[in-house]
Amino acid sequence: xxLYELAQSVGQDLDPVNNCKxxxxxxxxxxxxxxxxxxxxxxxxxxxxxxxxxxxxxxxKRRALCVAVEDTATTFPNLPQSDIADNDDxxxxxxxxxxxxxxxxxxxIGWIRLRSKRPKPLPRRDLMQLVQAARxxxxxxxxxxxxxxxxxxxxxxxxxxxQLRQAQKMEAIGRLAGGIAxxxxxxxxSILGFAELGLMKLGSARNPELESFLFEIKTAGVRGRDxxxxxxTYASGNxxxxxxxxxxxxxxxxxxxxxxxxxxxxxxxAHANDGVPPVFANDDEIAQICMNLCINAHDAIEKHGxxxxxxxxxxxxxxxxxxxLSDVRAQHWVKLAVxxxxxxxxxxxxxxxxxxFYTTKGPGGSGLGLSTVHGLVHQHGGHLRVDTQxxxxxxxxxxxxxxxx
Amino acid sequence: xxxxxESAEQLARDAAALATDDxxxxxxxxxxxHADALEDIVAALNARGQQFVGGVxxxxxxxxxxxxxxxxxxxxxxxxxxxxxxLNDGVGWLSKPPPAEGADTSPxxxxxxxxxxxxxxxxxxxxxxxYGNDVNYFGxxxxxxxxxxxxVVFSQDGVFGNAAVVVLxxxxxxxxxxxxxxxxxxPFVATRAEGNVVLELDWEPAVDVYxxxxxxxxxxxxxxxxxxxxxxxxxxxxxxEGAEDVVRDPLFFTEDGKGLTCLSAIPENCVLHILxxxxxxxxxxxxxxxxxxxxxxxxxxxxxxxFDCFSRVTLLADDFNAELAKVTEQVAPLAGGxxxxxxxxxxxxxxxxxxxxxxxxxxxAVALLHG
Numbered sequence: 001x002x003l004y005e006l007a008q009s010v011g012q013d014l015d016p017v018n019n020c021k022x023x024x025x026x027x028x029x030x031x032x033x034x035x036x037x038x039x040x041x042x043x044x045x046x047x048x049x050x051x052x053x054x055x056x057x058x059x060x061k062r063r064a065l066c067v068a069v070e071d072t073a074t075t076f077p078n079l080p081q082s083d084i085a086d087n088d089d090x091x092x093x094x095x096x097x098x099x100x101x102x103x104x105x106x107x108x109i110g111w112i113r114l115r116s117k118r119p120k121p122l123p124r125r126d127l128m129q130l131v132q133a134a135r136x137x138x139x140x141x142x143x144x145x146x147x148x149x150x151x152x153x154x155x156x157x158x159x160x161x162x163q164l165r166q167a168q169k170m171e172a173i174g175r176l177a178g179g180i181a182x183x184x185x186x187x188x189x190s191i192l193g194f195a196e197l198g199l200m201k202l203g204s205a206r207n208p209e210l211e212s213f214l215f216e217i218k219t220a221g222v223r224g225r226d227x228x229x230x231x232x233t234y235a236s237g238n239x240x241x242x243x244x245x246x247x248x249x250x251x252x253x254x255x256x257x258x259x260x261x262x263x264x265x266x267x268x269x270a271h272a273n274d275g276v277p278p279v280f281a282n283d284d285e286i287a288q289i290c291m292n293l294c295i296n297a298h299d300a301i302e303k304h305g306x307x308x309x310x311x312x313x314x315x316x317x318x319x320x321x322x323x324x325l326s327d328v329r330a331q332h333w334v335k336l337a338v339x340x341x342x343x344x345x346x347x348x349x350x351x352x353x354x355x356x357f358y359t360t361k362g363p364g365g366s367g368l369g370l371s372t373v374h375g376l377v378h379q380h381g382g383h384l385r386v387d388t389q390x391x392x393x394x395x396x397x398x399x400x401x402x403x404x405x
Numbered sequence: 406x407x408x409x410x411e412s413a414e415q416l417a418r419d420a421a422a423l424a425t426d427d428x429x430x431x432x433x434x435x436x437x438x439h440a441d442a443l444e445d446i447v448a449a450l451n452a453r454g455q456q457f458v459g460g461v462x463x464x465x466x467x468x469x470x471x472x473x474x475x476x477x478x479x480x481x482x483x484x485x486x487x488x489x490x491x492l493n494d495g496v497g498w499l500s501k502p503p504p505a506e507g508a509d510t511s512p513x514x515x516x517x518x519x520x521x522x523x524x525x526x527x528x529x530x531x532x533x534x535x536y537g538n539d540v541n542y543f544g545x546x547x548x549x550x551x552x553x554x555x556x557v558v559f560s561q562d563g564v565f566g567n568a569a570v571v572v573l574x575x576x577x578x579x580x581x582x583x584x585x586x587x588x589x590x591x592p593f594v595a596t597r598a599e600g601n602v603v604l605e606l607d608w609e610p611a612v613d614v615y616x617x618x619x620x621x622x623x624x625x626x627x628x629x630x631x632x633x634x635x636x637x638x639x640x641x642x643x644x645x646e647g648a649e650d651v652v653r654d655p656l657f658f659t660e661d662g663k664g665l666t667c668l669s670a671i672p673e674n675c676v677l678h679i680l681x682x683x684x685x686x687x688x689x690x691x692x693x694x695x696x697x698x699x700x701x702x703x704x705x706x707x708x709x710x711x712f713d714c715f716s717r718v719t720l721l722a723d724d725f726n727a728e729l730a731k732v733t734e735q736v737a738p739l740a741g742g743x744x745x746x747x748x749x750x751x752x753x754x755x756x757x758x759x760x761x762x763x764x765x766x767x768x769x770a771v772a773l774l775h776g
Contacts, residue, residue: 004594008674025530025761026672032647034538034759060537117759118647126646 005030006133016144020057023137027114028059031126034099035063035115041072044109044145053110063115076103076111104131107138109145159320159327166325170374173356181231188228192221230368231356233288233375242380244278244403247336248311250287255309258294265304268294272311279334280403285376286336292369293338293396299361300342300394310337316399321383323354323374328383333399344390354384373398407467407746409475410436413445416476421453423480430483430572432515433459433559434748435476437549443556443564451561458487458570460517460547461557463715463751468737468744469730471718477746479708481774484512487560487572492524496531499562505539505573511758513541513578513774517558518569518764520546520751523600526670528569529754529762538758541578543772545712546668546752546764552656576708576774581697582755584652584682584768585690586642590618591678598673602659602666603641606677610663615639618679627658637716640767641667642680650678654716654766668752668766684724687717691728694771695735701757702739706773709740711747713769718749720767732771740773 009022024036037058042050053072058064069075102114112134195217202211255270262268290309297307317330345353352358354374359365373396377384381401388394408419420431435446440461450457465472485503490496505512514536518525525546532542547557556564560572593614597605606614616623619639624632636658642650654668671677711732718725737744753770756762 005672005674005676026675028761029672029763030643030645030675032645032760060534062535062537062539 003129003133006129007136010133010137011140011143014144014147016141016148017057019137019140019144021059023133024057024059027130031116031130032118033114033116035060035113037064037113038106038110038141039069039072039076039113040106040110040141040145044142056110072111076105102127102130104134105138107135107142109138109142112137163325163327169355170324174375177231177356181228184224185228188221188224192218192225195221227366227368230366230372233372242280242282245281245283245286246276246278247281247286247334247400248272248276250283251290251309251311251336254287254290254294258291258298262298262307266298266301266307267305268307268309270309270311273313276311276313276334278403279380279400281380281400285380289373289376289398290336290338292373293398296369296396297338297340297342297394299365300340302342306341308337308339310335310339312337313402314399316385319383319385322350322386323370323384324378326383328399332402333382334402335397335399337395337397339393339395341393344392345386345388345394346390350386350388406479407465407472407475407477410439410442413442413449416446416478417449417453417455420450420457420476420478420480421455423478424455425480426482428482428575429456429480430487430574431455431457431459432479432481432572433457433476434465434478434746435459435461436465436472436474437461437463438474439476440549440555440557443559447559447561447564456483456486456561458515458517458560458572459558460545460570460748461549461555462545462547462748463550464718464749466711466713466729466732466745466747466749468746469726469733471726471729471749477748479710479746481708482575482776484508484573484575487562487570489558489560489562489565490528490531490569490571491565492519492522492528492567492569495524496528502532502535502571503573505536508575508577510577510775511538511540513543513574513576513580513772514571515574516542516544516569516571516754517547518544518752518754519557519565519567520548520668521552521554522567522569523670525569525752525764529764532571533758533761536758540573540758541580541772542754542756542758542762543578543580543710543770544754545748545750545770548751550715550751574774576776577703578772578774579698579701579703579706580755580757580770580772581694581701582753582765582768582770583690583694583697584649584765585687585693586640586650586652586680586682586767587686588642588650588678589639589681591642592644592676593678595671595673595675595677598671598675601656601668601670602664603653603671603677604659604664611665612658612663615665615679627662633657636665637719638681640680641665641671642678643671644676644678648760650680651763651765652680652767653677654714669764682720684721687721688724688728688731690769691731691735694732694769695739698736698739698771698773702773703775705775706740707743707776708772708774709736709743709745710772710774711736711745711769712750712753713747714753714765714767715749715751716767717769728769732769736771736773745771 009026010019020038027036038056039053040056042052052070055067099117104112198214312335314335316333354370356371357367359367377398383399385397465477484507488502489499556566558565558570560570593606595603596608603611623635636655641653655665657666733744753765753768755770
């Protein structure tokens with residue numbers, strides 16, 4: 001009598017959990033059972049050959065006795081359906097006092113475990129019905145798992161495509177920037193050289209107005225050279241000398257230099273853990289990374305605020321790099337984190353903040369700070385994490401590989 | 406203890422006198438005649454620093470007597486402070502339900518729920534998921550028989566509508582639920598149902614099938630009080646293996662005259678029967694309930710609570726007082742002579758945790774609480 005309701009309850013949803021949930025609810029409610037657990041073979045979930053199985057869904061969960069078995073052949077003897085007619089009781093075993101338990105195959109994908117407080121097993125006819133309903137659920141779940149697999153695959157493919165697009169964009173911008181920087185450098189060399197010559201020619205001749213013009217040309221040229229240097233850094237055009245260093249030294253030095261320039265309204269504190277292993281890096285470049293992140297944090301703070309800098313040796317689980325978007329496997333890193341308690345970063349800014357020339361600072365910003373950080377960190381074999389919450393603040397973490405001694 | 410109601414302050418004073426222990430919690434059943442004073446009652450009890458839960462009911466049961474006024478209050482030892490679940494959209498707990506730990510024997514979970522809520526089934530599934538067979542479940546639907554949406558359950562957190570209050574009582578309970586209804590016609594499959602409304606039976610408009618099954622018993626016009634009165638005498642029963650059918654009380658016909666709205670959810674594709682009962686069948690439920698309790702009772706019960714469906718008052722008419730007298734006569738001896746007290750409920754809950762707790766209609770739920 002209940003078969004119709006049970007059969008209709010499955011297959012109305014593509015989510016395997018919802019199918020199990022509905023099936024279990026009806027089974028428990030109409031059949032007066034006290035527990036229903038769905039076990040799925042590991043090989044269905046992982047695609048690898050295995051004799052193990054896992055508890056996929058149980059109602060009520062708190063009555064589940066275990067959640068995984070290694071050997072399904074002994075735990076769930078896969079009785080053919082014809083056995084039911086010979087001996088109904090084979091399906092049942094004593095679970096606890098006054099309780100019986102049954103195991104029914106869930107098609108080819110797993111098993112259903114049932115428990116019930118009743119004096120005697122289910123009648124044969126009911127058991128046959130349950131076997132049929134379980135078989136139908138099995139085939140529905142198989143389809144639902146396949147659908148989930150497709151969804152997962154599509155998500156992974158989308159993520160990979162996004163990574164590829166980001167990498168191609170960064171590379172193209174890098175090449176463009178590198179090319180421009182190279183040509184621009186030649187022009188700047190001429191400008192600076194001729195400005196210098198002009199100053200020399202002027203010598204002691206008293207022409208203060210002309211002298212100030214030439215100084216302005218020279219100053220602007222030097223500024224232009226700095227921009228070019230940043231572009232070359234982003235474009236991986238610079239190769240610096242590196243050693244196994246303790247990054248605390250350049251970072252603490254940077255903090256010491258920056259502190260007086262921030263004003264009284266912003267408090268900057270550095271927290272360097274003991275025993276942080278060395279990284280293979282360049283002191284100046286680490287200082288440059290720290291400087292850029294601290295300047296950004298300072299600019300994000302409107303009036304009063306705090307900037308905290310942490311240097312730690314950490315175990316970082318799997319994550320996606322915030323700038324190159326690649327998936328990074330779990331490992332130990334040396335972490336340089338700069339945390340502020342400003343207003344956080346909105347999603348639109350997050351999407352573009354590592355692009356060169358992208359700035360939220362108006363005409364005053366070059367838009368090269370974070371792209372320089374991106375370039376330097378990745379040249380060091382590192383990655384970036386950004387944790388931000390609107391209204392709460394942001395933390396930029398530079399993760400650098402530990403140098404193997 | 407039954408008390409007449411004079412004021413919120415008097416209720417708080419009388420109730421507080423029962424709470425002699427720090428972990429005593431007051432369970433209050435308030436007659437709907439005093440529902441206007443609910444806010445004041447909560448304030449007065451809170452002013453005394455009491456832990457309490459309660460509900461508004463269409464009537465009260467005080468041993469063999471039915472009361473339309475006053476309140477019933479009991480002090481029970483509780484395992485944790487009561488929790489409130491809002492049922493507007495699924496089940497939203499205001500605070501995390503506590504674990505059922507700290508009692509020597511399995512405790513009793515008492516649940517008072519607004520009977521108008523459409524998420525009662527979800528609530529009971531949620532509770533079963535959390536507590537399984539670690540507890541016995543006992544409770545009732547509260548509200549006004551007029552079906553006006555109003556705040557009807559309360560605790561120290563306030564008064565709530567479309568919500569439930571849940572508390573774990575330290576007392577072990579023997580619980581049972583019985584109705585006495587018999588199958589008249591069926592089986593039918595609810596081929597289309599939405600929440601509490603059964604729209605189709607066996608792929609036909611539900612009312613057509615219902616009318617065919619009842620023949621002359623159902624007047625031709627379905628939107629008349631007579632038709633509704635007839636429907637009350639022929640509820641639906643959801644089939645359940647090895648147990649009495651779960652009764653679903655038809656409340657009214659849908660506007661198009663094709664569907665029937667019931668007191669609680671009718672799952673789509675479930676198997677139904679149309680039920681009927683003579684007054685003596687309904688009263689047999691008392692003997693059946695007493696029999697269940699006699700079988701499971703360990704003999705040291707000190708409290709006896711009863712929730713009898715409000716619709717049974719109409720169905721049994723003058724016999725209803727006889728039913729209450731029978732309950733007292735048969736159940737009180739199992740509770741050391743303590744007369745059963747409780748309320749006329751709008752839905753009943755009773756389960757030993759070995760099966761999904763259900764929200765029953767037109768039944769009588771009885772609990773013996775020990776220690």
